[in-house]
Amino acid sequence: MKTRTKSEMNKIRDIAEDYYIRLGKKGRDIADMLGVTEQTIIAWKKGRDGERTWDERKRDMELTPLKIRELILQEAHKTLSGQKSELDADRLAKLMAAYDRLSKKTNPRTVMDVFMMFDNWMTDEEPDLVVKFTEYHRRFLFYIIERES
Incomplete structure (x- = not known):
């Protein structure tokens, strides 16, 4: 070996x-x-x-934006129905605001995953274009990463 x-x-x-x-x-x-x-x-x-x-x-x-949204909404429903929430209203409002900000951003790893799926599909459709697209994908990922820094 x-x-x-x-x-x-x-x-x-x-x-x-x-x-x-x-x-x-x-x-x-x-x-x-x-x-x-x-x-x-x-x-x-x-x-x-x-x-x-x-x-x-x-x-x-595994704590996806959808799962976070579900958990926040569960707490909001508890509060609105008069049940005891795990969070007070101030914390719940801050979480909702944070969720709204996060849901408007694109995660570079998600972009990379989509590009990889696209490139795999494109290999069967137009193999010659994949090389050119790959370079643009790389440049776009660096652009997103720079914006997050």
């Missing part, structure tokens, strides 16, 4: 993390796909020093 460099292992770790967090793959499946041990995946899931665990980050990823 070929010994991998630290750089290669870091790339594999990033891919494994993405498989686990975004795609919901199991540790054993990830280990098999990437040619590492399940123990390696378990160690990576714990996170590096000062990092949140993969499970914590996965939980946060």
